[in-house]
Amino acid sequence: MSDLPIKLGLLGLGTVGGGTVNVLRRNADEIARRVGRPIEIKIASVRELSAPRICDCSEFELTDQPKQVVAHPDVDIVVELMGGEGLARELVLAAVHNGKHVVTANKALVALHGNEIFAAAQNAGVSVLFEAAVAGGINIIKSIREGMAGNQIELVAGIINGTGNFILTEMRDKGRTFEDVLAEAQALGYAEADPTFDVEGIDAAHKLTILASIAFGVPLEFDKVYTEGISELELVDVGYAGDLGYRIKHLGIARPVADELELRVHPTLIPEKRLIANVDGVMNAVLVRGDAVGNTLHYGAGAGAEPTASAVVADIVDLSRALAGNSAAPVPHLAFQADAIRARRVRTSEEFTSAYYLRIDVNDVPGVMSELTTIFADLGVSIVAITQKEPARGQHHVSVIFITQRTNEALISKAINQIEDMQDVLKSVTRLRVEHLDS
Numbered sequence: 001m002s003d004l005p006i007k008l009g010l011l012g013l014g015t016v017g018g019g020t021v022n023v024l025r026r027n028a029d030e031i032a033r034r035v036g037r038p039i040e041i042k043i044a045s046v047r048e049l050s051a052p053r054i055c056d057c058s059e060f061e062l063t064d065q066p067k068q069v070v071a072h073p074d075v076d077i078v079v080e081l082m083g084g085e086g087l088a089r090e091l092v093l094a095a096v097h098n099g100k101h102v103v104t105a106n107k108a109l110v111a112l113h114g115n116e117i118f119a120a121a122q123n124a125g126v127s128v129l130f131e132a133a134v135a136g137g138i139n140i141i142k143s144i145r146e147g148m149a150g151n152q153i154e155l156v157a158g159i160i161n162g163t164g165n166f167i168l169t170e171m172r173d174k175g176r177t178f179e180d181v182l183a184e185a186q187a188l189g190y191a192e193a194d195p196t197f198d199v200e201g202i203d204a205a206h207k208l209t210i211l212a213s214i215a216f217g218v219p220l221e222f223d224k225v226y227t228e229g230i231s232e233l234e235l236v237d238v239g240y241a242g243d244l245g246y247r248i249k250h251l252g253i254a255r256p257v258a259d260e261l262e263l264r265v266h267p268t269l270i271p272e273k274r275l276i277a278n279v280d281g282v283m284n285a286v287l288v289r290g291d292a293v294g295n296t297l298h299y300g301a302g303a304g305a306e307p308t309a310s311a312v313v314a315d316i317v318d319l320s321r322a323l324a325g326n327s328a329a330p331v332p333h334l335a336f337q338a339d340a341i342r343a344r345r346v347r348t349s350e351e352f353t354s355a356y357y358l359r360i361d362v363n364d365v366p367g368v369m370s371e372l373t374t375i376f377a378d379l380g381v382s383i384v385a386i387t388q389k390e391p392a393r394g395q396h397h398v399s400v401i402f403i404t405q406r407t408n409e410a411l412i413s414k415a416i417n418q419i420e421d422m423q424d425v426l427k428s429v430t431r432l433r434v435e436h437l438d439s
Helices: 015-026 028-035 066-071 086-097 107-124 140-147 162-174 178-188 202-216 235-243 305-323 368-379 409-420
Strands: 006-011 039-045 061-063 077-080 101-104 153-159 246-257 260-271 283-290 294-301 353-363 383-388 397-404 430-434
Touching: 006 015, 006 066, 006 305, 015 028, 015 039, 015 305, 028 039, 028 305, 039 066, 039 305, 061 066, 066 086, 077 086, 077 305, 086 101, 086 107, 101 107, 101 305, 107 202, 140 153, 140 202, 140 283, 140 294, 153 202, 162 178, 162 235, 162 246, 162 283, 202 246, 202 260, 235 246, 235 353, 235 397, 235 430, 353 368, 353 409, 368 383, 368 397, 368 409
Parallel strands: 006 039, 006 077, 039 061, 077 101, 260 430
Antiparallel strands: 153 246, 153 283, 246 260, 283 294, 353 397, 353 430, 383 397
């Protein structure tokens, strides 16, 4: 084993950056044994030099000029942990042009600018690794890109945002409203002051964009992901789903359909007997189905200082092994060779196929149920289950719940339009998709 260290430059020393420093320091001997050379942090950039940190910074240089990190002549690997898009993109591209390998945990950067960054990295003969960009410490990127390289991937379905999963778990288990749980999530630090990225599915869509690219060999196309949040989800539907044997999860789904793709993030009813339906709190899980291996479920902490740092350090180790001459160069950025990445048409939401949960609030009068079932029958929509709730004391309206067979979303939209035109339907129909996730 050589004593010559691999030298790192860090961009950002926040939660993940500080966790990365701590993991590298605590496990330095074990990591060096795996790499064949020690790993040393040379320099790190921060916003405020005097701010308190969760790590000891005494053994490396601190700067508030991030361009010094990417241009530093002694740095072998730049580790981008600052987040955001604009400056992060600029710095990563500068590092690549300076001939430095890059590790990033920035899902927005990869989802929105990955095509450009990976092309630049290939031209420069360097690698950009991003394991920590999806699902924190689960190592789902490596699992799909390497462990399942012999498979045709048939489905990727994941709970890939811990904040949303925490909210849905609390709503189900404690009967709390969305607004109430969101306030607690913000107080606990699970949700930002502006929670839009988490609760409206944008964060999950960034991650699904990355998973779909490495699973199916397509370009990164965030703008084509259908995205629906959980902020409009009503507590009554969480309860009704449970009565019917389902749990609601904010799911990201990517699947090939012929030579096209479905890419979607939305609240989803899953049978409660499925393992992924029992992933609660802030935990993440990703189900991946391969034609050879069948269903696999990858579970773990999707965020946090050291779970995410675990994935960051794994990428650092991979690159350091290559630099030390102890392994071949890392696999292609998006799993497939660059000249084999091919775009597929991504389906619109009206082209989706799914089963559906529909809640219809109606006047409790004769003939309504017959009219509802006639609409479905005339459109060829098969019904699996119908449940009519008892009216509350003194009220004359009821909720009717339909669970459909798997069908085309355009048909469901047409049925909903006709139902909402009925005289005895009181308000908009609640529509949620149902996925059984069986093989």
